[in-house]
Amino acid sequence: MRLTWVSGDKEPQQVQYGDGKSQASEVTTFSQDNMCSSRALPSPAKDFGWHDPGYIHSAVMTGLQPSSTFSYRYGSDSVGWSNQIQFRTPPAGGSDELKFLAFGDMGKAPRDASVEHYIQPGSISVVEAMADDIEAGNVDSIFHIGDISYATGFLVEWDYFLHLINPLASQLSYMTAIGNHERDYADSGSVYVTPDSGGECGVAYETYFPMPTEAKDKPWYSIEQASVHFTVMSTEHDWTENSKQYEWMKKDMASVDRSKTPWLIFTGHRPMYSSAGGLLGVDDHFVQAVEPLLLANEVDLALFGHVHNYERTCAVYQKECKAMPVKDENGIDTYNNNNYSAPVQAVIGMAGFTLDSFPSNADSWSLARISEFGYVRVHATKEEIKLEYVNSNTRKVEDSFRITKGQGS
Numbered sequence: 480m481r482l483t484w485v486s487g488d489k490e491p492q493q494v495q496y497g498d499g500k501s502q503a504s505e506v507t508t509f510s511q512d513n514m515c516s517s518r519a520l521p522s523p524a525k526d527f528g529w530h531d532p533g534y535i536h537s538a539v540m541t542g543l544q545p546s547s548t549f550s551y552r553y554g555s556d557s558v559g560w561s562n563q564i565q566f567r568t569p570p571a572g573g574s575d576e577l578k579f580l581a582f583g584d585m586g587k588a589p590r591d592a593s594v595e596h597y598i599q600p601g602s603i604s605v606v607e608a609m610a611d612d613i614e615a616g617n618v619d620s621i622f623h624i625g626d627i628s629y630a631t632g633f634l635v636e637w638d639y640f641l642h643l644i645n646p647l648a649s650q651l652s653y654m655t656a657i658g659n660h661e662r663d664y665a666d667s668g669s670v671y672v673t674p675d676s677g678g679e680c681g682v683a684y685e686t687y688f689p690m691p692t693e694a695k696d697k698p699w700y701s702i703e704q705a706s707v708h709f710t711v712m713s714t715e716h717d718w719t720e721n722s723k724q725y726e727w728m729k730k731d732m733a734s735v736d737r738s739k740t741p742w743l744i745f746t747g748h749r750p751m752y753s754s755a756g757g758l759l760g761v762d763d764h765f766v767q768a769v770e771p772l773l774l775a776n777e778v779d780l781a782l783f784g785h786v787h788n789y790e791r792t793c794a795v796y797q798k799e800c801k802a803m804p805v806k807d808e809n810g811i812d813t814y815n816n817n818n819y820s821a822p823v824q825a826v827i828g829m830a831g832f833t834l835d836s837f838p839s840n841a842d843s844w845s846l847a848r849i850s851e852f853g854y855v856r857v858h859a860t861k862e863e864i865k866l867e868y869v870n871s872n873t874r875k876v877e878d879s880f881r882i883t884k885g886q887g888s
Contacts, residue, residue, distance in 0.1 A: 480568060480652065481689060482551070483537045485641070488558045494538045496551035504536035507686060515664045515680040522678030523632030530634035535686050545571035569620040569652045572703025573739040575861050580609050581622040582830035582854040583748065583784020586629035587640040595636060597629045601852030601871065602643065602831030608871040609854055610646045620651055620704060624784045624827065625658025625748030627684060632677020637687060655688045657681060657698045658748040658784065662715040668696065669715045699724050701731050706861045708740040714749035719768050732776035741861050741884060743778050750783035750826045752792050754837050754845055759786045770796065773822050779882055780864060784828035787835040789868050791847040791878060796821040800844055804880060812880040823882060827855050847878045861885060
């Protein structure tokens with residue numbers, strides 16, 4: 480389990496954890512020279528938005544048992560130590576039960592009258608609601624699917640965001656996917672050339688959130704927790720057929736041992752299905768390239784962000800419903816994947832950024848549409864996935880569905 484923290488000291492520090500274990504930190508940082516710029520586009524990261532990030536320390540805690548709780552602290556005798564913090568490891572791949580929270584597009588907001596260049600008004604209520612779920616012992620891990628801090632070149636706002644999520648990320652595995660507001664900029668290698676990252680070009684994101692990727696600026700990866708295999712792509716890097724990422728996705732999903740991890744969940748930032756139009760509209764080229772991989776590898780559930788609302792589909796492929804859910808005895812929509820037809824897809828970008836409304840007419844594949852701040856709870860066993868959309872202001876479940884397979888279906 481990797482722990483990352485920020486300090487003003489460039490000398491290595493330590494994380495002390497468990498029963499007398501310790502690990503020295505690796506230290507890195509980034510500079511203005513690492514930021515992108517263009518004559519034709521603004522780059523606050525390279526100019527008036529620059530803020531010295533200090534030194535980012537990262538250490539891997541080894542020898543941990545899955546689904547166990549231990550305490551840790553980080554620092555050094557020279558700079559001081561953090562308080563003791565309790566951490567719970569996620570369940571091992573191949574075990575039965577996993578409870579995780581997922582969302583996209585959260586960002587940050589001030590708790591007072593402070594002014595920031597970019598405020599995401601729902602972020603505080605979402606963090607507070609998720610912190611209560613964690614306190615109740617109902618969460619194993621967290622997935623944040625793109626548009627992380629919305630610093631967009633105003634680097635000090637990464638500090639604000641990291642402070643906001645500290646109650647979550649200090650206690651549980653906090654996994655991320657890259658979004659347009661972390662990576663996109665002209666002539667930088669991103670698929671989309673809008674200046675959405677403010678010149679950060681993924682540098683700040685990959686420094687603060689070192690995921691288990693194969694290399695820098697290749698921010699795709701997979702992990703297994705309990706009965707779920709997660710395939711995490713970057714919608715901002717080349718996904719066209721025969722690209723490095725495409726070949727990786729193809730190989731990764733084809734290699735899943737469904738007897739060990741019967742569920743395959745696919746995540747990325749930009750969605751394949753959304754009722755939103757305009758700048759938030761779906762990129763048909765992306766869908767045409769990647770959606771066939773989901774069907775061919777029998778992806779059960781696909782989670783996306785980018786659009787700032789909650790929307791759930793039927794089991795859908797090429798804009799057609801291949802199967803519809805039926806109500807169970809509790810009135811919950813249930814998809815039976817014993818006879819697999821297509822992935823269920825959900826947009827979950829409602830965790831902070833100003834919400835997007837829906838058009839008056841719904842496509843046939845769109846089964847649930849909610850424009851309120853919140854997040855999703857997911858509970859997976861080897862026979863069932865249950866997803867609940869939670870309104871973070873009321874704490875009420877406003878949509879839920881099940882995907883079943885196995886003897887309990």
